[in-house]
Amino acid sequence: MNLEEVARLAGVSRSTVSRVINEDRRVSDDARQRVLAVIERHNFQPNAAARSLATRRTRILGLQIPGAVSFVFADPYFPSLVQGVTDACNDADYGLMLMMEPVDDQQSAERLYQRVIRGRHLDGIVLSTAIEGDRFIERVANDDLPAVIIGRHDQITSIDVDNLFASRDAVAHLIWHGYERIAHISGPTDSRASKDRFAGYRLALEEAGRDVELDLVAVGDFTERSGYLRMTDLLYSRGRRPDAVFCGSDTMAAGAIRAIRDAGLQLPGDIALIGFDGLQRHAVDFPNLSTVVQPIADLGKTAVQTLIARVLDPSQPVTRTVLPTRLEFKGSCGCVGKTADPRFANHNGVPTGHDAVVGTYAH
Amino acid sequence: MNLEEVARLAGVSRSTVSRVINEDRRVSDDARQRVLAVIERHNFQPNAAARSLATRRTRILGLQIPGAVSFVFADPYFPSLVQGVTDACNDADYGLMLMMEPVDDQQSAERLYQRVIRGRHLDGIVLSTAIEGDRFIERVANDDLPAVIIGRHDQITSIDVDNLFASRDAVAHLIWHGYERIAHISGPTDSRASKDRFAGYRLALEEAGRDVELDLVAVGDFTERSGYLRMTDLLYSRGRRPDAVFCGSDTMAAGAIRAIRDAGLQLPGDIALIGFDGLQRHAVDFPNLSTVVQPIADLGKTAVQTLIARVLDPSQPVTRTVLPTRLEFKGSCGCVGKTADPRFANHNGVPTGHDAVVGTYAH
DNA sequence: CATCGCCGTGGGAGCGCTCTCACAGAGGAG
DNA sequence: CTCCTCTGTGAGAGCGCTCCCACGGCGATG
Numbered sequence: 001m002n003l004e005e006v007a008r009l010a011g012v013s014r015s016t017v018s019r020v021i022n023e024d025r026r027v028s029d030d031a032r033q034r035v036l037a038v039i040e041r042h043n044f045q046p047n048a049a050a051r052s053l054a055t056r057r058t059r060i061l062g063l064q065i066p067g068a069v070s071f072v073f074a075d076p077y078f079p080s081l082v083q084g085v086t087d088a089c090n091d092a093d094y095g096l097m098l099m100m101e102p103v104d105d106q107q108s109a110e111r112l113y114q115r116v117i118r119g120r121h122l123d124g125i126v127l128s129t130a131i132e133g134d135r136f137i138e139r140v141a142n143d144d145l146p147a148v149i150i151g152r153h154d155q156i157t158s159i160d161v162d163n164l165f166a167s168r169d170a171v172a173h174l175i176w177h178g179y180e181r182i183a184h185i186s187g188p189t190d191s192r193a194s195k196d197r198f199a200g201y202r203l204a205l206e207e208a209g210r211d212v213e214l215d216l217v218a219v220g221d222f223t224e225r226s227g228y229l230r231m232t233d234l235l236y237s238r239g240r241r242p243d244a245v246f247c248g249s250d251t252m253a254a255g256a257i258r259a260i261r262d263a264g265l266q267l268p269g270d271i272a273l274i275g276f277d278g279l280q281r282h283a284v285d286f287p288n289l290s291t292v293v294q295p296i297a298d299l300g301k302t303a304v305q306t307l308i309a310r311v312l313d314p315s316q317p318v319t320r321t322v323l324p325t326r327l328e329f330k331g332s333c334g335c336v337g338k339t340a341d342p343r344f345a346n347h348n349g350v351p352t353g354h355d356a357v358v359g360t361y362a363h
Numbered sequence: 364m365n366l367e368e369v370a371r372l373a374g375v376s377r378s379t380v381s382r383v384i385n386e387d388r389r390v391s392d393d394a395r396q397r398v399l400a401v402i403e404r405h406n407f408q409p410n411a412a413a414r415s416l417a418t419r420r421t422r423i424l425g426l427q428i429p430g431a432v433s434f435v436f437a438d439p440y441f442p443s444l445v446q447g448v449t450d451a452c453n454d455a456d457y458g459l460m461l462m463m464e465p466v467d468d469q470q471s472a473e474r475l476y477q478r479v480i481r482g483r484h485l486d487g488i489v490l491s492t493a494i495e496g497d498r499f500i501e502r503v504a505n506d507d508l509p510a511v512i513i514g515r516h517d518q519i520t521s522i523d524v525d526n527l528f529a530s531r532d533a534v535a536h537l538i539w540h541g542y543e544r545i546a547h548i549s550g551p552t553d554s555r556a557s558k559d560r561f562a563g564y565r566l567a568l569e570e571a572g573r574d575v576e577l578d579l580v581a582v583g584d585f586t587e588r589s590g591y592l593r594m595t596d597l598l599y600s601r602g603r604r605p606d607a608v609f610c611g612s613d614t615m616a617a618g619a620i621r622a623i624r625d626a627g628l629q630l631p632g633d634i635a636l637i638g639f640d641g642l643q644r645h646a647v648d649f650p651n652l653s654t655v656v657q658p659i660a661d662l663g664k665t666a667v668q669t670l671i672a673r674v675l676d677p678s679q680p681v682t683r684t685v686l687p688t689r690l691e692f693k694g695s696c697g698c699v700g701k702t703a704d705p706r707f708a709n710h711n712g713v714p715t716g717h718d719a720v721v722g723t724y725a726h
Numbered sequence: 727c728a729t730c731g732c733c734g735t736g737g738g739a740g741c742g743c744t745c746t747c748a749c750a751g752a753g754g755a756g
Numbered sequence: 757c758t759c760c761t762c763t764g765t766g767a768g769a770g771c772g773c774t775c776c777c778a779c780g781g782c783g784a785t786g
Contacts, residue, residue: 002771002772002773003772003773003774004772004773012735012736013735013736013737014736014737014772014773014774015735015736015737015774015775016734016735016736018773018774018775019734019735021773022774026733026734026735027734027735028733028734028735031734031735043481045477045478045481045482045483046482046772046773047416047482047483047771047772047773048415048421048478048482048483048484049412049413049415049416049421049483049771049772049773050412050416050741050771050772050773050774051482051772051773051774052411052412052415052741052773053410053412053413053416053740053741053742053743053771053772053773053774054740054741054772054773054774054775055741055773055774055775056741058411058412059478060460060484063461079441079442082461082463083463086461086463087463087465090463090465090471090474090475091471093474093478095460095478095479095484096460096461097423097458097459097460097461098426098445098449098459098460098461100445100446100449100450100453102450102453108453108454111453111456112453114408115408115411115422115456115458116458118406118408119408119409119410119411119414120408120410120411120412121411121423121458224648285587365741365742365743366742366743366744367742367743375765375766376765376766376767377742377743377744377766377767378744378745378765378766378767379764379765379766381743381744381745382764382765384743385744389763389764389765390764390765391763391764391765394764394765409742409743410741410742410743412741412742412743413741413742413743413744413771414742414743414744415743415771416741416742416743416744416770416771416772416773417742417743417744417745417770417771418743418744418745418771419771
C-alpha cells in the first residue's frame, strides 16, 4: 500500500493524497474526505524512508549518552533526563535514537558515529554530557549536525542550570546557619558541572571571608558508594570533623548520610548536609534531605524543543539557556521545613535577586 | 556527495561503487582501490534513507519500554537491559530507537505506534515487558513486524529465564536450611515474571509437603519502598513473624533488609532472605545479599541477536529461549559464602539436574 | 466581454540508493 | 575457429515520497 494506490482508490492523484497527509489546505473538502476514508480503511501510513529521502529530514533525533553504565545509570539522573527527552520527542512526533557509545572500543564507536551521524540518520542530536574534551562532542561540534548540549559548552547551543550560583547559594545558606567547617564532596573533576559546583562552594566561602581548606574537600564520582567512602574519609581520616557538607549530587549525599549514620552521628545535629539534584528516588529513602533541585526532566524537554527549532531553522545562532534551580529545605541543612534565611525570603527556595541569570542568551 | 559523484571521481559507474560499499567481491582490485580512495578522501557515507527505500530495511531496531518511569527506572533492572541491548546493536551495526510509551495519553501512544511501527521505521522490535494484556504488545504480536519479547509469551519469540524453577530452587534452599515460616514479597500481579516466581515459591513449599499461607505472602511493586513497607507488614501486622523471606526482586529485597534492620533484627540470624536479579548496584550496599542471579544484560543481548536473525529470515518459527540463572550464596540465606546444600553440589549455585531446561525451543 | 488572479488538481522530476539485466572481453572446450 | 562460460562493468528501472510547475475552471475586475 502506497500513495499511488490510495490515490487510485480515492479517485484522485498522488499529489492530492500527499497534500491531505501533509495537511496542505489547498484540497477540496470532497477530495479530502474521500482520501481520509481510504487511508482510514486501509490503515495507511506513509513510508518513512521514502519521506526522508524526499524531504531530507528523518524526524529522528539522537540522544548521546556516555558509554559506561556504571557511571550512567548508577545515578537516577539519566533516567529522569531520558524521560524528559522521550516525552518531548513524543509530543513533537519525533523518534529518538539512543547512542550509547561503546566503551573501550574506539573502532566500534567510530562505526556507530559514521553510520548514524554521517549516514544522515538523524535530524539532530542531544548531547547529555559536558565532559571536557569528550571526543564525540567535539566531533559533533565540528560536523554540521544540529546539536544541543545539556551542560555548559562554548560552541554548542546549551541548556543548563547555573551550577555555580546554585551551589554558592546552597553553601551560603549553610554559612547563614552558622556552620564553621563546611566540607564539599564533588563529582568527577572532568565534569563541567562538578567544577562549577565546586566553584560555587568556593565563591560562597570567599564571600564570607573564608578560604577553601583542602582538608574539607573530597572528590567522588557521583556514585552512592563514593559518597559513603568520601564521607567516611572526611569523618575519620582528615583533620577536625566538618559540621556541614555540601554534596555534588543527591546520590553521593545518600551515601554520605549512610556514612554519617554508621558513624553514630545525628543529621543535622552533628553534621548538616545539602545535596544537589532533587531526585525523587532519594526523597523516598531520605525524606529530610535538603537539596538544590534542578529540573532534570525539563532540561531534557527544553533541549529537545530547542533542538527541533534548530533543525527547522539551522541558521539560528548558538544560544545558552539557563533553567532555574530551587533550594529545598527539608531538614538536613538545619532548617525544619522552611527557612528564615533572608536570602530566600521572597520565594520558597528561590534566592532573591538571581532571576536575571535564568533565561536564554545569544552566545 | 553521493554515489554518483564518488563514481565520477573514481572513474567508474555508480553500480561499481555500490558493489564496493556492499562488499560484493565481483569488483576488480584496481577499481576497488580507486573507489575506496575516493570514499576515504571525502569521508563518504551512503545516505541511510535512500538505502532503506531501496532495500526495504532500515537497520534500526526498536526497544519498547513501558511508560511509567517511576516503575521503570526505579529498578536498575532496566538500565542493565538497555546496556545489553545497545551493546548488541552496536556490535551488529544496528541503530536503536527507544519507544517509551507515553503514560496516560492514549492518543499520543497511538501516534507513536502509527508513525514508527506502521511507517516502517524499524526492522524489528524488542519488547521489554511481559505485562499481561499489554495493548502495545498484543498489537505488535498481530502486526507483521519481527519482534522478540523478554519474558514469557505464547505468540512471540521470547527470551527468558526460568522464573518458576529458579524460584523453586531458591525457596527449596531456604527449606533445606530449616526455616519454617518462609514469606514471599512478590512483584506486581500483572507481571508474568511475578506470577512465575510466586508459582515457584508455592511449588517448593508443596514439594516439601507444606501449603502457602496467606499470612506470609505480600504483594509489592518492585520498588525499594514497597519492599520496605511489605516487610514491615510481615513483621508487625500479620500472624507470627516469618523466619525467612524470598523477595521477587533485589530492589525490594533492599527495602526489606532496611525494614529488618530498622526492626532491630539480625540477618540472617532472625530472618533469612533471598532476592532475585543479582543487580550490581545492590551488591555494593548489601554485600551479603543471597540472590538468584539472572543474566539481565545477556537477556537484552540475546534478544537483539535473535531478533536480527528473524529480521534476516522472517520465516523462522516462534521460539522460546531460556537463559540460565544461578543462586548466589552470600550469607543472607544462612550460608556463609558457600553452601552444603546437596542440590547445588555440582556447580556453584547452579542446581543439579536442571540444565535441560535451559536452551532454545520451538514453540 | 476579455483579462486577470486564484484555487484545486495532476504530471513529472528527483531524492540516493540497490538490483536486475545486458554486454564486452578473456579464456577454455569442442 | 566457433561456441560457451565466466568475470567485471554499466545502464536503467524502481523504491515511495515531496515539490515544482502547468493547466483548466471559476468569480472578480475593468
